[in-house]
Structures are given as C-alpha cells and as structure tokens.
Amino acid sequence: MISYYNDGLKKVVGDEKISFDILQSLIKANPNTELIEQLHSEAYKSERYVAMKKQLPCVKPHGIFDIIPTKNKKGEVINTAVLKQLSGYLYFDIDKNKIECEVELYKEFILQEYADKICMLGKSVGGRGVFFLVKATGITKENFNEVHQYFREIVFKKLPIDTEALGIARNFIIPMDEKLYIDKSIEVDVSDCKINNENNKKGIKQYKKKEEERGCIVRDTLTSFITIDILLKKLRFKTAVDVGDADYIIKPVEFVQMFVPKVITDGKKHKTFRSMINHLMFLNPDITLFEVHSYINFINQNFTNDSPMGRTEMMRTVAAEFERITETGEKFVKTRIKKVHTNSKLSGKDRNIIANQQNGKLRKDNSFEIIEASIEVLIAMEMEVTPIEIFKTAKGNISLPTIKRHYKTVLEQIEMKKQAEIKTATKAKIVNKQNNTLYAIQGNSKRVSDRDLHDMTDEELGIVPWDVLRTKETIFKSQIDLHKEYGANRTAAIKLLEKNTERSVSFRFIF
DNA sequence: AATCTTCTCGCAACCGAATC
DNA sequence: GATTCGGTTGCGAGAAGATT
Numbered sequence: 001m002i003s004y005y006n007d008g009l010k011k012v013v014g015d016e017k018i019s020f021d022i023l024q025s026l027i028k029a030n031p032n033t034e035l036i037e038q039l040h041s042e043a044y045k046s047e048r049y050v051a052m053k054k055q056l057p058c059v060k061p062h063g064i065f066d067i068i069p070t071k072n073k074k075g076e077v078i079n080t081a082v083l084k085q086l087s088g089y090l091y092f093d094i095d096k097n098k099i100e101c102e103v104e105l106y107k108e109f110i111l112q113e114y115a116d117k118i119c120m121l122g123k124s125v126g127g128r129g130v131f132f133l134v135k136a137t138g139i140t141k142e143n144f145n146e147v148h149q150y151f152r153e154i155v156f157k158k159l160p161i162d163t164e165a166l167g168i169a170r171n172f173i174i175p176m177d178e179k180l181y182i183d184k185s186i187e188v189d190v191s192d193c194k195i196n197n198e199n200n201k202k203g204i205k206q207y208k209k210k211e212e213e214r215g216c217i218v219r220d221t222l223t224s225f226i227t228i229d230i231l232l233k234k235l236r237f238k239t240a241v242d243v244g245d246a247d248y249i250i251k252p253v254e255f256v257q258m259f260v261p262k263v264i265t266d267g268k269k270h271k272t273f274r275s276m277i278n279h280l281m282f283l284n285p286d287i288t289l290f291e292v293h294s295y296i297n298f299i300n301q302n303f304t305n306d307s308p309m310g311r312t313e314m315m316r317t318v319a320a321e322f323e324r325i326t327e328t329g330e331k332f333v334k335t336r337i338k339k340v341h342t343n344s345k346l347s348g349k350d351r352n353i354i355a356n357q358q359n360g361k362l363r364k365d366n367s368f369e370i371i372e373a374s375i376e377v378l379i380a381m382e383m384e385v386t387p388i389e390i391f392k393t394a395k396g397n398i399s400l401p402t403i404k405r406h407y408k409t410v411l412e413q414i415e416m417k418k419q420a421e422i423k424t425a426t427k428a429k430i431v432n433k434q435n436n437t438l439y440a441i442q443g444n445s446k447r448v449s450d451r452d453l454h455d456m457t458d459e460e461l462g463i464v465p466w467d468v469l470r471t472k473e474t475i476f477k478s479q480i481d482l483h484k485e486y487g488a489n490r491t492a493a494i495k496l497l498e499k500n501t502e503r504s505v506s507f508r509f510i511f
Numbered sequence: 512a513a514t515c516t517t518c519t520c521g522c523a524a525c526c527g528a529a530t531c
Numbered sequence: 532g533a534t535t536c537g538g539t540t541g542c543g544a545g546a547a548g549a550t551t
Contacts, residue, residue, distance in 0.1 A: 261512060262551055272512095340548075355548045356517035363519050363546075387537065399521050404538060 002087045003060040009171060010054040012079060013067050020089070020120075023059060023174070027122055030176035032056055040127050044096070056125060058171045061091040061133065062144070065169055081169035083141060089119075089133045090148055090190075091172055096128030098160040101227060103128055107181065112301075113158065113311055119186040122177035129162075131172065138191035144168050147190045158311065225294040235295065236283040241341040248342045248354050250362070255338035256282060263305045270317055273299070273309075275332070277321045282331040289322045364406075370398045371410045385411065 004018040005011070018026075030036060035056065042049040065081040072078050099106050103123055107130060110121060121132040139147055145168070152161045165171075238257035243249045258279035264272045273296050280287055280295065296318050300308045308314070325331055340358040342351040374393040378385050387403045394403070 259512070268512095336547095338548080342548085352516060352547095352549045356546095359547050360518040367520080401522070401539095402520060405520090 001064055001085070002089075003063070003065045003081075004057065005059070005171075006057050008054050008056045008058050008173065012058070012081070012171065015066065017064055018059065020087075023061075024120070024180065024182060026057075026174050027177050027180050029178070030174065032174075033176055036125060036127075036176045039125070044126065044128075053125065053173060056173050058173045060169055061087060061089055061172045062168045062170070063087040083168060086139060086141065086144070088136060088139060090136050090139070090151060091131065091133055091170065092151070092156065092159075093124055093131040093162045093172075094129055094160055095162045095164075096124075096126055098162075099129065101225070103130060104179065106130060107179075110159065111181065112308070114156065115183070115186075117155065117186065117188050118181075119183055121181040122179075123175055125173045125175040127175075131175070135187045136190040137187055138189050141168075143190070150190075225297050226291060228295075228298045231291065231295050231298070235280065235287065235291070237279075238283065239338075241338075243341050243343045246343065248340055248358060250339055250358060251341065252337050252339050253341065254335045256333050256335050258283065260299060260303060262303065264299070264303050265305070266307060269300070269304065269309050273314070273317055274321045277318060278325065278332045281322070281325050282333045289319060292322055293318050367398055367402050367406055368410055368413075370394055371403055371407050372414060375407070375410060375414060 001017045001019055002023065004016045005014060006016065007013070035052065039049060039052045039056075042052065060081065062083075063086040064084045066084050067079045068082055069077050070080045094106075096103075101109075107121055107123075110118070110130065110132065117134055118132045119135045121130065123129070124131050134151065136147065145166075148166065152163070239253060239255045241249075241251070241253050241255075256279065258276055260276070261268075261272060276296065276299065277292055280292055284291075293315060296314060297311075300314050309317070339362060340355045342354050344351075371390060371394070374390045375385055377393050378389055383389060385407075387400060387407055390403050390407055391398070391400045
C-alpha cells in the first residue's frame with residue numbers, strides 16, 4: 001500500500017491509502033484525462049503548467065506516510081512526512097529532457113535491457129518522460145537510500161535517472177498511460193546491493209572517461225541514438241556514381257557496397273558488425289562514433305531475428321573497431337571494379353536487365369576485338385582468314401567456337417570500316433586534285449567535316465602518297481615480322497616497333 | 512550472404528561438304 | 532572412303548548486377 005493524496009502537491013495531507021492494483025488502474029484509465037491533456041498543451045514548466053500539475057492526485061510510491069505538522073527553525077508550521085510502512089517498491093524517473101527519441105520507443109529500449117528488473121513502466125504525467133518501479137525484497141528503512149543509489153548508479157547505470165527528488169517520501173503525480181507496462185512476477189532481491197564496492201565505482205568512472213575522450217558522453221549514447229531515418233539520409237552505403245540523366249553509363253569504378261544481411265544469426269554478429277563499421281567508415285570518412293553506434297544499434301535491434309546482442313556488448317564491439325580503424329587507418333572493405341552503372345530512378349528489374357545486357361555487350365566486344373586483331377594480322381601477313389587460323393593467331397585468348405560464332409560479323413565490320421576509309425581517302429584525293437596518285441592513310445582515317453576537309457593538309461589528314469610511303473617500306477615489313485613473332489597482339493607489336501623507330505607506324509593501303 | 516536474372520562463353524557433339 | 536574443316540546447337544559455367 002502507498003499513501004494517496006487526492007488534492008495533489010497543492011495540499012499533501014490526509015491518510016488515504018491505495019494498493020498497487022489501484023495505482024495501475026488509475027494510470028491506465030486516468031479519471032483526470034482532460035486535465036492531463038490540457039497540461040500537455042501548455043508550455044513545459046510554464047507557470048500555468050506547474051499550477052495545473054500541482055492539482056493532479058499524487059502518491060508516495062515508497063510507502064505509507066503520516067503527515068505530521070511540525071515547526072521548522074523559523075517557527076513556521078510545516079507538514080512533514082514520516083514513514084510508517086515501506087511499500088517494497090523503488091521508484092525511478094527519467095526527465096523528458098534526457099530522452100530524445102519517441103517515448104514509446106524509449107520504453108521499449110528500457111525493457112530490452114531491464115525487463116528482468118522492472119515490474120511497472122510508464123510515461124510520466126507530462127507525457128514525455130518515463131517512470132518505472134522495481135519490486136524489491138530485502139528493502140529496509142535503513143538501507144533504502146543506499147539501495148536506491150545502487151540501482152541508479154550500478155544496475156541502471158545506462159539510464160539517465162533523475163536525481164532531483166530522491167527522498168524516500170518523494171511524490172509521484174499519477175500519470176496517464178493506457179500502454180502501461182506491468183509484470184507482477186518480477187521481483188529483485190536487494191539485500192546484497194551495497195555501494196561500498198570501489199571497483200564498481202571505478203569501472204563506471206573509467207568507462208565514462210573513455211567515452212568522453214572519444215567525443216561522446218555515455219549518457220547520450222545510451223539514451224538517444226540518432227534515429228534511422230536521419231542516418232539513412234546522411235550516410236552513404238555504397239560508392240556514389242553519377243549517371244546524370246542517362247539510363248546507364250559505362251565506366252570502370254572501384255566500387256564498394258555495405259552489405260546488410262536480412263538476418264544476422266548468432267555467432268555472426270561480431271563479424272558482421274565489424275565489417276559494417278569498416279564499410280561505413282570507408283564510405284563516410286567523417287562519420288562519428290555516435291553515428292556508428294546509432295546505426296549498428298538499429299541493425300542490432302532489427303536484423304538479428306529478435307535476439308540482439310546485449311547493448312553493452314554491442315557498444316563495446318563498435319567502439320573497439322572504431323578505435324582500431326581510427327588509429328591504424330586500416331579499413332577492411334572488399335572493393336571490385338564495377339563497369340556498368342544504372343540510373344537509380346529506373347526500376348530494379350529494368351536496371352538489372354540493362355546491366356546484364358551491357359555486361360554481355362562488353363564481353364562480346366572483347367571477343368570481337370580479339371578476333372579483329374587476329375584477322376588484321378592474317379591480312380597483313382597475306383594469310384587465309386579462317387576460324388582455325390584466327391584461333392592459332394589469337395594464342396588461346398579465345399575459344400574456337402566463339403571465333404566461329406563471330407568471325408563473319410567481324411569480317412563484315414572490317415569491310416565496312418575499309419569502305420569508310422576509302423571514302424575519306426577518295427574525298428581527300430578530290431580535294432587535292434591528284435586523281436592519278438596512289439595513297440595510303442596513316443593510322444586510323446580521320447573523320448572530318450567537309451568544311452574542315454578543305455582547310456586541312458594531307459599531313460593533317462593522314463594521307464600519304466604512295467611515292468612517299470615507299471620509302472617507309474622497311475618499316476612496314478618489320479611490322480609484319482613483329483606480327484609473325486608476337487602473334488595476334490597487334491598493339492604490342494606496334495608498340496615494340498615504336499620503341500625501335502620512335503614513331504607510330506600503322507598503315508592501311510588504299511588502291 | 513545467398514539467390515535470382517540475364518547474358519555470353521566454352522565445351523563437346525554433331526552434321527555436311529570439301530579434301531586427301 | 533577417311534579425314535579435315537566450317538558451321539550449328541545444347542548445356543552448363545561464369546560474370547555482373549540487383550534483390551532480399
């Protein structure tokens with residue numbers, strides 16, 4: 001039983017008592033709903049707010065008290081509460097200023113950590129703070145203060161419990177909370193709760209100090225993680241590749257993506273969390289420990305199949321890895337070269353289709369290149385262009401069936417290119433009015449507009465008359481020799497040639 | 512991490528025509 | 532008539548990206 005005062009703090013008098021079952025009902029279905037709702041609309045701690053709050057009925061949760069009028073030093077008569085009988089419950093509250101998340105969420109957080117100790121948990125009368133009760137066996141008038149302190153500082157060390165009103169006779173304004181949490185079976189033996197344990201105190205101090213050194217305070221980290229929607233907006237989870245308005249772009253990018261398994265099973269949490277921290281820090285170089293804690297906390301709560309790692313353990317794991325990375329700079333992330341990047345505005349299915357098609361095309365283009373290079377060598381060496389010859393020239397860079405599949409298409413492409421070159425050369429010939437001369441085009445023929453064509457010299461166009469070219473015959477021959485020596489790799493052969501002669505010498509002949 | 516989707520490649524078997 | 536070679540086809544492997 002506990003003392004009950006119908007007139008509230010305004011007038012704490014009388015000897016009315018209620019049971020905890022009644023208290024529970026009063027909170028769940030508060031008869032003063034209207035007044036309390038009105039209170040919520042007032043500015044917190046404003047004059048009107050305080051006045052209204054004082055009118056609401058309250059209890060002394062720690063027991064039954066006699067209200068005895070006594071004289072103070074000045075000789076004024078004041079009411080003193082004298083303990084008659086302990087209720088066996090310990091009352092704690094947390095001020096709304098210490099809670100940054102939604103209050104129901106915070107209640108959940110408290111239960112996740114302390115459901116084995118708390119028998120009642122609800123919102124406070126202001127609607128934003130919380131209170132909770134611990135049913136304590138072994139509590140006495142003598143050990144009350146020490147036990148209460150023990151719970152505040154050691155058992156509930158993660159919670160920013162209000163220390164404004166600590167006395168045994170403290171009042172508790174009956175709040176309104178239809179979602180009040182009750183578990184009558186929870187009882188805690190407090191006989192051994194002694195504050196004289198120096199190691200404990202020291203441990204807490206050290207932990208706090210360490211946290212402060214890292215730039216965040218224990219209390220804040222533990223009570224008000226950044227909510228996930230804010231984190232999702234702020235943090236990067238994969239390498240950013242700007243595709244602009246295009247559906248996709250092709251660009252080799254060293255790509256990193258953080259992976260969040262749908263379910264992180266037991267035994268994999270440490271490993272997974274550590275990997276995630278590495279990715280987060282790699283992708284967000286300025287990320288703070290607080291942000292990492294907040295994010296991993298969210299994952300721990302939502303992706304562990306309802307069996308999250310203990311909060312302390314989680315915080316420790318995160319902090320340790322964060323420190324290691326900060327100190328060593330080593331971030332263990334798996335990067336890969338991603339070539340096709342699709343526009344995130346497209347649907348997942350479309351993006352997948354595009355990526356597959358483009359990757360297929362890249363692969364095919366590569367085969368085409370190998371085949372084309374081999375064919376060019378064969379032509380230069382005046383050999384027959386057959387799949388088997390191409391295969392031999394390609395020296396294992398491509399399989400025979402693939403060559404058979406594509407070589408005709410490649411031949412067509414080569415033919416088309418040649419036609420284009422002839423066109424350019426013909427144009428150039430007309431421009432130069434040297435119709436009876438044999439020309440060669442050095443390197444790849446240039447694509448120029450008709451207008452530019454008039455103004456460009458032969459040299460600029462890469463047009464070389466045969467007479468001039470003949471003097472370079474030795475170079476041409478040596479190129480073929482190199483092809484014979486090095487096979488299909490035309491680029492390599494030409495490069496070697498460049499090394500020897502210090503000039504670029506790829507020629508095509510136009511007849 | 513595992514799975515799905517889409518695509519190309521490589522392999523092997525096969526067919527038919529050309530060649531020896 | 533046997534062998535060689537070009538061309539086709541089915542099937543599984545593997546690559547890359549997206550999804551869950």
